[in-house]
């Protein structure tokens with residue numbers, strides 16, 4: 093059955109979810125307080141890089157199934173289901189998440205609800221938030237108990253956001269045991285097409301649903317830091333972390349995914365989520381349970397220092413004045429997101445050490461310039477590498493993976509490359525006369 097749904101927040105999560113819901117056949121109203129963003133989305137323009145999303149948004153803006161507005165009353169009047177997809181960034185100077193935007197949605201929407209409605213939270217929130225918001229909705233909504241809040245965490249990855257929205261590997265719904273139980277029935281209708289494909293649907297309580305999301309991200313972050321810690325051991329023993337990861341990854345209990353050693357994790361989710369999770373555990377009096385996540389964070393940040401040290405070694409110990417090409421600014425390929433980006437952080441550290449840094453990224457340069465304006469940005473690989481004494485591959489874009497070492501040799505001043513993502517073929521570069529340094533291999 094086709095429903096009318098609203099999606100509050102039109103960032104990576106909200107915009108993708110809105111387009112995904114339209115693709116599933118629903119009529120969708122995307123809401124945001126940012127007028128400029130709403131104007132662009134209404135024209136079918138996506139303010140960030142996400143493969144496949146502009147096409148999907150244009151398709152459904154044109155079909156009339158998807159529209160955007162800043163007016164929350166439209167959503168309150170028309171929609172059967174309201175999704176919350178606003179951000180929960182890290183608070184300045186603290187580890188905890190900033191709940192301002194989520195709270196604002198409830199404070200704006202709930203008093204305007206005049207019909208039985210279901211609110212499904214998707215944002216990543218500290219455990220306990222959904223119960224608090226459910227009570228707040230009951231307090232504020234004129235329709236009282238006919239307004240129900242449940243939590244439906246989102247697991248999408250940037251770069252695969254459309255695919256992950258339309259074909260998630262599981263759906264999780266946390267319901268308020270005190271409610272009438274309409275949320276589950278409504279969620280089943282919203283996701284009918286996805287569920288018909290046999291997608292696992294786990295219905296649980298609010299706290300478990302909130303924790304599923306942060307635990308999943310904490311596990312992924314831990315897996316990456318685990319392999320990066322092992323990479324440190326490989327570096328002092330001459331072992332090869334990639335071969336090691338292949339070997340342990342064949343054990344199905346371990347699995348090969350997320351064992352990519354390199355510059356570590358970044359982005360708008362994993363770093364802030366593991367910090368907010370620790371902060372919340374501390375508030376709950378069980379901070380010790382997540383002490384290991386502090387170590388996960390530290391291993392991760394240490395990798396950025398490591399490449400700076402390697403670059404210094406490559407140029408004879410003194411970075412001051414050394415020409416360094418940094419290839420990549422985005423936190424991962426197929427994204428223009430530079431939030432907590434290991435690539436941009438490493439570039440900044442090299443700059444602070446006095447190096448003459450040239451950064452090139454095929455998509456993220458504008459965002460990078462906005463947050464790190466002092467760095468010098470090149471508009472091509474050739475320009476960044478011209479006269480470089482060392483090259484640091486910091487994001488594994490295809491353009492970098494496919495570089496021909498013979499061709500790049502013609503651009504640089506010295507054939508030295510640091511493969512910060514273990515994404516090049518070491519032998520090919522060594523055969524072309526390069527000094528090659530990997531992460532946890534060919535140290």
Ligand code: UDX
Pocket residue numbers: 246247248249250251309312316349350351352353354355356357358359360361362423424
């Ligand atoms: C992540 C989760 O995967 C997703 O489920 C959640 O909803 C949001 O957070 P995302 O931030 O888009 O998604 O990126 P992801 O692909 O998970 O990568 C995170 C970071 O880990 C990137 O910086 C990536 O380069 C790094 N990474 C990933 C590694 O360093 N090694 C790996 O083996 C895998």
